[in-house]
Amino acid sequence: MYIIYNFLVLCVCCLFVLPYFLYRCICEAGFTTRMRQSLGGLRDEEIASVAQKDCIWIHGASVGEIVATSPLVKEIRKAYPDSPILVSAVTVGGYNMAKQIIQEADAIIYFPLDIPFVSESFVKRIQPRIFMPVETELWPNFLRAIRERNIPVMMVNGRISEKSVKTYRYLYGIWDDMLNTVSRFCMQSSIDADYISHLGADPKKIYVTGNTKFDQTYAEVTPEDLENYKKELGIENAYPVIVAGSTHPTEEKVLFDVFNEIIKSYPEARLVIAPRKPGRADEISKLAKQYHWESGFRSKLLEIKGARSKYPVLLIDTIGELGRIYSVGDVVFVGGSLIKHGGHNVLEPAAHAKPILVGPNMQNFKDSYALLSKVGACKMINNSAELTKEVLDIVGNDERRLQMGAASLQVIKENRGAAVRSIEYLQDLLTLTTVDSKVEASYPTNIRNLHDEGGGRLRHGDAVIQYLYQLAHGPNTPFFGWILLGILRMFSYVYEFGVCCKLDFY
Incomplete structure (x- = not known):
C-alpha cells in the first residue's frame, strides 16, 4: 500500500505541487523559503x-x-x-x-x-x-x-x-x-x-x-488597544460595526446584500471583512465597487499617521490579526458556513463577548457551535434575508446584544483548561517513554516506547543489533557473551571465505 501511496504522492508533487510552488515563488515574495524547507x-x-x-x-x-x-x-x-x-x-x-x-x-x-x-x-x-x-x-x-x-x-x-x-x-x-x-x-x-x-x-x-482554543490569549485586547484599532480603521463613532471573519467566495456577495439593507436604517454602519485568504482582498474590493461601496485596506490604513478616511467597507488584508479585529465588532459573522466548507473558529469572537451569527454548515466546529448556540450566544441563519433580520434585531436590541455577548464569554471561561490537561498526559507519556539512555556507561541505547502500553515497540532486528553491540563494546561482557562472540567470529571467517571464493570465480 505504501508503494501505491508514494507513487501517487510523487505524481501529484511533480505534476501539481512543484509547478504551483514555482508559480507562487514568482508571484509571492518570501515563498521560496517555504518551497525550500518543504522540499x-x-x-x-x-x-x-x-x-x-x-x-x-x-x-x-x-x-x-x-x-x-x-x-x-x-x-x-x-x-x-x-x-x-x-x-x-x-x-x-x-x-x-x-x-x-x-x-x-x-x-x-x-x-x-x-x-x-x-x-x-x-x-x-x-x-x-x-x-x-x-x-x-x-x-x-x-x-x-x-x-x-x-x-x-x-x-x-x-x-x-x-x-x-x-x-x-x-x-x-x-x-x-x-x-x-x-x-x-x-x-x-x-x-x-x-x-x-x-x-x-x-x-x-x-x-x-x-479544545485548546478556549485557552488562547494571543487575541486579548485592552481598552487602549480597542481604541487604537478603531482609530486605525476609522470607525471611532460608527454603529453598528459588522465584522465578517474567514469569509469565502460567494459569501461576500451575501454580506454586501445584507449591508445594503443595514445601512438604510444605520447610515454610520461599517462592514469589516477578513477573507480566509488575505490575497482575495483585491477581488472583494472590486465586488464592493459593483455595489458602489468604497473599501479601505487594513495594510494601507496602517501606513497613515493622521486621521483615517471613513470607508464604509474595510478589508483586512493582513495575517494574524483577525482574532483581535473581532473586538471592534458589534455583531460578528463567521464565514465558511454559508457554503459547504464546514465553518470556522467561533471561539475567537466569543472570547471578546460578541454576539455571533453563522450559516448552516458548521460541521468542522460542531462542538464549539453547540456550546454557544445552547446558551443563545450563537445564532444560525440560512440565507441573506435571515442574516439581515438577525443583524437588525441584535443591533437594535441592546439587551439581547449584551446577553449574547455575556453568554459567549461565559462559555469560554467555563471550558478553559484543555491545554493544562493535555500537558498532564504529555508528562505521563514522557515519563513512560523516557528511560535511562544507557544500558552501560559507554553504550547509548534508544529504547523509547518500550514501556508505553499500547505504544510502539523496538523492532526485533534493532533489539538484536543493540544487544550484540553491547556484548562487543560494553565494559562488562558476561562469560556467555564471550562464547556467543566467539561463535559469531567463526561465522564471520566463513562468510569472508565465501566472499573471497565468489570474487575469485569472477
Missing part, C-alpha cells in the same frame, strides 16, 4: 537550536491549528523550561501566525512534503524527543520515519470531521500503521473520540481533553 532544504542554522537536542516538536497545519498550538506551547514551556520547542506549519499563513504569537518556540519551520526521503531527512536531522500533531495532522511517510526511530507521538486537540471519517477508510493498512504509531489521542470532544475509535484507534489510548 527538505533546511539550513543548519534554522534548526541549530533544536536539532539533536531532544526537542518537543509540535505541528499545526494552518492558522487555525497554530492558534490552538499557542496555549499548548505556553504550558510546555512552563512544564519543561529547559527543553527546546520546535513548531512547524504547512501554510504561509500558519508559519507567519506562529512567528507572531508563539514567542516561546526555539525554532519555527515549514513541515516537509510527505515524500519518503524528505520526511526521513527531517526526522533524522532533528531527532525530536516527542512529536505532537495538532488536530489530525497525520502523514504516512513522516510517521513511518518517526516510528522507525521509536519516537513517541501524541495527538493534541484532536478533531475528526465527518468527511475525514469517510476519507481515511480508503487508506486501509496505512491508516492502521499511523494509528498504531500514536501513543496518545487527546481529543477535543467525546464525538471526536468516538470517531477516532470508530476509525480503529485503541480506546485505551483515547482521552477527551477539550
Whole structure:
C-alpha cells in the first residue's frame, strides 16, 4: 500500500505541487523559503537550536491549528523550561501566525512534503524527543520515519470531521500503521473520540481533553488597544460595526446584500471583512465597487499617521490579526458556513463577548457551535434575508446584544483548561517513554516506547543489533557473551571465505 501511496504522492508533487510552488515563488515574495524547507532544504542554522537536542516538536497545519498550538506551547514551556520547542506549519499563513504569537518556540519551520526521503531527512536531522500533531495532522511517510526511530507521538486537540471519517477508510493498512504509531489521542470532544475509535484507534489510548482554543490569549485586547484599532480603521463613532471573519467566495456577495439593507436604517454602519485568504482582498474590493461601496485596506490604513478616511467597507488584508479585529465588532459573522466548507473558529469572537451569527454548515466546529448556540450566544441563519433580520434585531436590541455577548464569554471561561490537561498526559507519556539512555556507561541505547502500553515497540532486528553491540563494546561482557562472540567470529571467517571464493570465480 505504501508503494501505491508514494507513487501517487510523487505524481501529484511533480505534476501539481512543484509547478504551483514555482508559480507562487514568482508571484509571492518570501515563498521560496517555504518551497525550500518543504522540499527538505533546511539550513543548519534554522534548526541549530533544536536539532539533536531532544526537542518537543509540535505541528499545526494552518492558522487555525497554530492558534490552538499557542496555549499548548505556553504550558510546555512552563512544564519543561529547559527543553527546546520546535513548531512547524504547512501554510504561509500558519508559519507567519506562529512567528507572531508563539514567542516561546526555539525554532519555527515549514513541515516537509510527505515524500519518503524528505520526511526521513527531517526526522533524522532533528531527532525530536516527542512529536505532537495538532488536530489530525497525520502523514504516512513522516510517521513511518518517526516510528522507525521509536519516537513517541501524541495527538493534541484532536478533531475528526465527518468527511475525514469517510476519507481515511480508503487508506486501509496505512491508516492502521499511523494509528498504531500514536501513543496518545487527546481529543477535543467525546464525538471526536468516538470517531477516532470508530476509525480503529485503541480506546485505551483515547482521552477527551477539550479544545485548546478556549485557552488562547494571543487575541486579548485592552481598552487602549480597542481604541487604537478603531482609530486605525476609522470607525471611532460608527454603529453598528459588522465584522465578517474567514469569509469565502460567494459569501461576500451575501454580506454586501445584507449591508445594503443595514445601512438604510444605520447610515454610520461599517462592514469589516477578513477573507480566509488575505490575497482575495483585491477581488472583494472590486465586488464592493459593483455595489458602489468604497473599501479601505487594513495594510494601507496602517501606513497613515493622521486621521483615517471613513470607508464604509474595510478589508483586512493582513495575517494574524483577525482574532483581535473581532473586538471592534458589534455583531460578528463567521464565514465558511454559508457554503459547504464546514465553518470556522467561533471561539475567537466569543472570547471578546460578541454576539455571533453563522450559516448552516458548521460541521468542522460542531462542538464549539453547540456550546454557544445552547446558551443563545450563537445564532444560525440560512440565507441573506435571515442574516439581515438577525443583524437588525441584535443591533437594535441592546439587551439581547449584551446577553449574547455575556453568554459567549461565559462559555469560554467555563471550558478553559484543555491545554493544562493535555500537558498532564504529555508528562505521563514522557515519563513512560523516557528511560535511562544507557544500558552501560559507554553504550547509548534508544529504547523509547518500550514501556508505553499500547505504544510502539523496538523492532526485533534493532533489539538484536543493540544487544550484540553491547556484548562487543560494553565494559562488562558476561562469560556467555564471550562464547556467543566467539561463535559469531567463526561465522564471520566463513562468510569472508565465501566472499573471497565468489570474487575469485569472477
